[in-house]
Amino acid sequence: MNRKPPTMADIAKSLGVSPMTVSRAFKRDSAVSQETREAILLAAEELGYVFDSTAANLRSQKTDFVAVTIPSINNANFAETVRQLADGLSRAGLQILLGYTNYDIHEEERLIEQLLRRKPQAIVITGGQHTERARKLLSNASIPVVETWELPEKPIGHVVGFSNTQAIREMVDHFVETGYRRIAFMGGDAANDTRGAERRAGFVAAMREHGLDATRLISSGAPPIGMREGAKAMSELLERFPDTQAAICVSDLSAFGALTECQRRNVRVPEDMALGGFGNYDIGAICVPPLTTINAFAGDIGARTAELISDVLDGKFPQGAMQTISFNPVLIARESSR
Amino acid sequence: MNRKPPTMADIAKSLGVSPMTVSRAFKRDSAVSQETREAILLAAEELGYVFDSTAANLRSQKTDFVAVTIPSINNANFAETVRQLADGLSRAGLQILLGYTNYDIHEEERLIEQLLRRKPQAIVITGGQHTERARKLLSNASIPVVETWELPEKPIGHVVGFSNTQAIREMVDHFVETGYRRIAFMGGDAANDTRGAERRAGFVAAMREHGLDATRLISSGAPPIGMREGAKAMSELLERFPDTQAAICVSDLSAFGALTECQRRNVRVPEDMALGGFGNYDIGAICVPPLTTINAFAGDIGARTAELISDVLDGKFPQGAMQTISFNPVLIARESSR
DNA sequence: ATGAAAGCGCTAACAG
DNA sequence: CTGTTAGCGCTTTCAT
Numbered sequence: 001m002n003r004k005p006p007t008m009a010d011i012a013k014s015l016g017v018s019p020m021t022v023s024r025a026f027k028r029d030s031a032v033s034q035e036t037r038e039a040i041l042l043a044a045e046e047l048g049y050v051f052d053s054t055a056a057n058l059r060s061q062k063t064d065f066v067a068v069t070i071p072s073i074n075n076a077n078f079a080e081t082v083r084q085l086a087d088g089l090s091r092a093g094l095q096i097l098l099g100y101t102n103y104d105i106h107e108e109e110r111l112i113e114q115l116l117r118r119k120p121q122a123i124v125i126t127g128g129q130h131t132e133r134a135r136k137l138l139s140n141a142s143i144p145v146v147e148t149w150e151l152p153e154k155p156i157g158h159v160v161g162f163s164n165t166q167a168i169r170e171m172v173d174h175f176v177e178t179g180y181r182r183i184a185f186m187g188g189d190a191a192n193d194t195r196g197a198e199r200r201a202g203f204v205a206a207m208r209e210h211g212l213d214a215t216r217l218i219s220s221g222a223p224p225i226g227m228r229e230g231a232k233a234m235s236e237l238l239e240r241f242p243d244t245q246a247a248i249c250v251s252d253l254s255a256f257g258a259l260t261e262c263q264r265r266n267v268r269v270p271e272d273m274a275l276g277g278f279g280n281y282d283i284g285a286i287c288v289p290p291l292t293t294i295n296a297f298a299g300d301i302g303a304r305t306a307e308l309i310s311d312v313l314d315g316k317f318p319q320g321a322m323q324t325i326s327f328n329p330v331l332i333a334r335e336s337s338r
Numbered sequence: 339m340n341r342k343p344p345t346m347a348d349i350a351k352s353l354g355v356s357p358m359t360v361s362r363a364f365k366r367d368s369a370v371s372q373e374t375r376e377a378i379l380l381a382a383e384e385l386g387y388v389f390d391s392t393a394a395n396l397r398s399q400k401t402d403f404v405a406v407t408i409p410s411i412n413n414a415n416f417a418e419t420v421r422q423l424a425d426g427l428s429r430a431g432l433q434i435l436l437g438y439t440n441y442d443i444h445e446e447e448r449l450i451e452q453l454l455r456r457k458p459q460a461i462v463i464t465g466g467q468h469t470e471r472a473r474k475l476l477s478n479a480s481i482p483v484v485e486t487w488e489l490p491e492k493p494i495g496h497v498v499g500f501s502n503t504q505a506i507r508e509m510v511d512h513f514v515e516t517g518y519r520r521i522a523f524m525g526g527d528a529a530n531d532t533r534g535a536e537r538r539a540g541f542v543a544a545m546r547e548h549g550l551d552a553t554r555l556i557s558s559g560a561p562p563i564g565m566r567e568g569a570k571a572m573s574e575l576l577e578r579f580p581d582t583q584a585a586i587c588v589s590d591l592s593a594f595g596a597l598t599e600c601q602r603r604n605v606r607v608p609e610d611m612a613l614g615g616f617g618n619y620d621i622g623a624i625c626v627p628p629l630t631t632i633n634a635f636a637g638d639i640g641a642r643t644a645e646l647i648s649d650v651l652d653g654k655f656p657q658g659a660m661q662t663i664s665f666n667p668v669l670i671a672r673e674s675s676r
Numbered sequence: 677a678t679g680a681a682a683g684c685g686c687t688a689a690c691a692g
Numbered sequence: 693c694t695g696t697t698a699g700c701g702c703t704t705t706c707a708t
Contacts, residue, residue, distance in 0.1 A: 005480075007685060018695050023687060031693055048478045053455040054395040055685035058700050063392065073421050079412045086411075086438075095452070098436055100424075114433070117391045140386045142343075227624045256621075263626040283594075283621065286565045288601040345701060356679045361703060369677055393701035396684050679708080684701105691696080 006047040014043055026051060057119065066094050066309060067115035067123040071103045072224050077251075077279050078126065081148065081302035085124065088306020092313070094121065101126075103192050103223045109134040116141050122309045128152025128161075129194045144312045148301050149195060151326060158312070159324040160305045164195050167294045167329035168202035171248055171276050174292070174331050176210050178338050180246040180274055183207065184216035186233040186258065187250030193223040196250045199278065203248060216241050225250055230257025234273075238265065245274060246337065252277035252284035255291050259336070274337040289335035297327045344385040352381055364389060395457065404432050404647060405453035405461040409441045410562050415589075415617050416464065419486065419640035423462065426644020430651070432459065439464075441530050441561045447472040454479050460647045466490025466499075467532045482650045486639050487533060489664060496650070497662040498643045502533050505632045505667035506540035509586055509614050512630070512669050514548050516676045518584040518612055521545065522554035524571040524596065525588030531561040534588045537616065541586060554579050563588055568595025572611075576603065583612060584675065590615035590622040593629050597674070612675040627673035635665045 008022040015022075017036065024030040025040040032040075043049075057063045066089055070078040086096045099115055101108040109131045115123065116137060122144040128151070130138075138145045138156050145157030150164065168185075175183055187193075188200030200217065207214035218233045218240075230249055234257070237244055249255035255277030262269050269275055269289055277284050277293040284291035304325050317323065346360040353360075355374065362368040363378040370378075381387075395401045404427055408416040424434045437453055439446040447469045453461065454475060460482040466489070468476075476483045476494050483495030488502060506523075513521055525531075526538030538555065545552035556571045556578075568587055572595070575582055587593035593615030600607050607613055607627055615622050615631040622629035642663050655661065 009685080019685090020687075020696080021694060023685095024694085027687095033693065036693085048474075050451075050475075050479070051455045052396075052457065052685055054392060054401065054457050055700095056687070057392040058390075058396045058702085059685075059687045061688095061700065073411075073424075074414060074417045076412060076414075079417065083411050083438075096436075098434075100421075113388075117389045119390065119392055136386075137388075141388070227620055231624060257624060260624050260626050282565055286569060286595060286598050288598050347701080357701090358680080358703080359678060361701095362678085365703095371677065374677085390701055393684095394703070396686085397701075397703045399684065677708100680706090682703100682705085683699105684703090686700090688699090689697090692694085 006049045007052070008049075011040060011043050011047060011049055014047070015039055061119075062121060063119050064094050065097045065118055065120040067097045067099070067112075067118065067120035069099050069101055069108060069111055069115070069123075069125045071101055071126055073098075073100050075224060076281050077296070077298040080298040081126075081305075084299045084302030085306050086302075088303050089309065092306070092310040094309070103190075105129060105131050105134065105192065109137070112137055121313060122146065124148060124305055124309070127194050128155070128159075130156075144309060146305050146308060148305060149296075150198070151324070155322065155324065158308055158322050159326075160301050160308060161325075162296060162301075162327040162329050164198035165202035165205070167278070167296065168199045168248065169206040170329060170331045171278075171292070171294060172203060172206035172210070174333060175246050175248070175274065175276065175337060176212070178274075180337070181212060182216070182241070182243055182245045183212065184218060184237050184241060184244045184247045185214075185250075186218040186230065186237065186247055187220035187225050187254055189217070189219040190222045193225070193250075196223065196225065199250055216244055218247075220250065220254060226253050227257035227260070230254030230259075231261040232257075234258035234261035238267065246270075246276065247273060248276040250278060252279045252281035252291055252293050255293070255336070256281075256283050256287055259287060259291070270335065270337050276337055280332060284334070292334045292337040293332050295330045295332055297329070300327060344387045345390070346387075349378060349381050349385060349387060352385070353377055399457075400459060401457050402432050403435045403456055403458040405435045405437070405450075405456065405458035407437050407439055407446060407449055407453070407461075407463045409439050409464055411436075411438050413562060414619050415634070415636040418636040419464075419643075422637045422640030423644050424640075426641050427647065430644070430648040432647070441528075443467060443469050443472070443530065447475070450475055459651060460484065462486060462643055462647070465532050466493065466497075468494075482647060484643050484646060486643060487634075488536070489662070493660065493662065496646055496660050497664075498639050498646060499663075500634060500639075500665040500667050502536035503540035503543070505616070505634065506537045506586065507544040508667060508669045509616075509630070509632060510541060510544035510548070512671060513584050513586070513612065513614065513675060514550070516612075518675075519550060520554070520579070520581055520583045521550065522556060522575055522579060522582045522585045523552075523588075524556040524568065524575065524585055525558035525563050525592055527555070527557040528560045531563070531588075534561065534563070537588055554582055556585075558588065558592060564591050565595035565598070568592030568597075569599040570595075572596035572599035576605065584608075584614065585611060586614040588616060590617045590619040590629055590631050593631070593674070594621050594625055597625060597629070608673065608675050614675055618670060622672070630672045630675040631670050633668045633670055635667070638665060
């Protein structure tokens with residue numbers, strides 16, 4: 001009954017051609033006469049033939065995989081990066097092999113090792129903090145490596161990111177210009193949330209430059225930091241620093257959570273408490289009042305990374321010429337801050 | 339310089355053992371003496387050896403892939419299903435190969451074909467509506483097929499889902515019991531959003547059973563339906579049917595969007611307008627007021643699917659015995675409805 | 677516990 | 693435009 005699935009050889013036999021011709025018929029541009037190709041594709045469909053990538057991958061010593069690691073799949077920002085990345089790469093005939101690290105660099109190391117076994121053509125990783133062994137694995141892999149969402153000090157290969165520190169500076173500047181002085185920062189306290197930690201560091205540095213008190217820091221614990229953590233942080237902020245005028249949150253999600261806590265306590269936003277978020281999530285644009293935030297270009301990071309990988313694989317850059325593409329985060333001022 | 343990457347044969351040569359012994363050393367339980375194994379693993383690390391799955395996959399005629407298709411990666415519900423599925427499968431040594439269909443069954447067909455070329459051990463697809471050719475491809479693949487998130491009338495293989503129709507019935511019953519009569523439904527009008535369409539159909543059927551008017555239907559267009567679409571729908575609802583008492587939305591996201599529109603127009607929720615959502619998203623639990631919703635067990639669908647696949651691959655069911663796992667959606671009554 | 681031989685299904689390389 | 697040969701790096705199978 002359940003015979004072995006047909007191979008190219010079976011198709012070849014049924015039509016009296018060589019397997020090589022069948023192979024060529026499945027490639028786009030290769031030299032096969034139109035009628036032979038059509039006959040082959042028809043026979044394939046009739047036999048229920050399914051092309052075997054595993055064999056093609058082994059023989060040609062290349063796959064059409066691009067490995068991608070993200071901290072969490074449940075995050076609208078990373079999801080948008082992945083979506084655009086997948087769309088861009090599919091145009092180059094490349095498919096994403098996705099894994100998530102759960103914000104843990106040891107998990108990331110395991111994941112990278114596992115992904116490299118699949119022989120991807122390139123690997124995209126989120127962030128710039130990795131274990132030594134992970135760095136070594138990536139360096140030895142002799143495929144393009146792209147670090148994203150940050151600007152690492154010692155990049156492994158290519159970079160498509162932005163400065164999280166600089167982004168928060170812009171927001172602090174905006175808040176100070178708007179007239180706020182007693183400003184808090186919520187989140188970014190977990191060492192494994194490197195982007196959050198940089199945002200917090202950016203806050204502290206910027207506040208000091210303005211000669212302002214940078215000690216109104218509320219902890220949100222380990223990532224992922226969602227709406228609940230934002231609400232909890234606002235709760236703590238109002239108790240510990242009741243005279244705070246504005247709170248900058250590590251992301252729009254926590255800012256929205258903070259907003260709901262204000263609504264529950266009848267704290268008016270922005271009159272009693274101004275809010276700033278990060279990431280330009282949908283929710284920040286639609287909630288009432290809408291959130292002042294930073295557009296970090298999540299989608300563009302994915303799109304540009306896809307372009308970069310296509311170009312590198314096409315040999316458009318000299319061997320070893322690592323590219324760094326840096327976005328300038330843009331402040332989006334909305335009604336949550338005056 | 340850039341020598342060819344080392345193979346098992348290289349490791350074998352460097353230690354004076356056979357490649358077969360090296361191969362065995364990389365398997366867990368196989369019969370290799372402790373010291374030989376350690377020597378091999380050490381040599382591998384020193385040589386910078388990376389196991390080549392493509393070769394192993396071809397020779398053993400099996401991969402450790404499970405193919406998964408979801409409509410969109412930017413959806414917290416599907417993301418949660420995928421997360422739990424990935425976690426469960428990784429315990430069985432299986433990795434997810436993810437693709438998204440963008441709510442298009444032709445795109446789904448292309449995707450399924452592409453995924454099957456990778457020779458996955460099983461395939462999980464969202465929904466029960468597929469092209470004829472997709473159904474054929476799946477049937478011919480002779481691997482376990484699991485349809486999720488619905489209860490298809492003619493399943494292709496296994497099913498892990500729930501009745502979208504029944505779920506909305508529960509909500510209509512609740513709203514009617516609470517005293518609402520002039521109830522609207524927003525979304526679910528796009529033919530390619532089968533789950534949404536079933537929810538809308540469930541609304542119409544349930545309303546009629548209660549002898550109530552089921553014509554307050556607002557279109558939200560093609561999926562994905564997010565917060566913006568919810569706000570727009572509420573705007574339209576208030577203009578077309580200003581005396582509406584309650585609106586049931588196709589998801590929590592659109593319900594939240596609707597809520598924001600009410601806030602902008604000073605329509606009190608639930609006093610002037612009650613709201614119901616779907617999916618038990620984080621946002622519905624934390625917004626003010628929190629949303630009455632349906633827990634559709636997004637995470638559990640993933641977890642149970644992982645278990646099912648592990649069991650089927652372990653031969654725990656007789657050949658051809660298709661399993662159907664059905665969840666009972668549970669109403670979560672919150673303050674957005676009285 | 678270890679080894680030798682063979683081959684998975686495709687395609688690179690070369691020939692015509 | 694089409695065919696022949698060989699082999700990608702593993703693991704199955706059988707032997708010791």
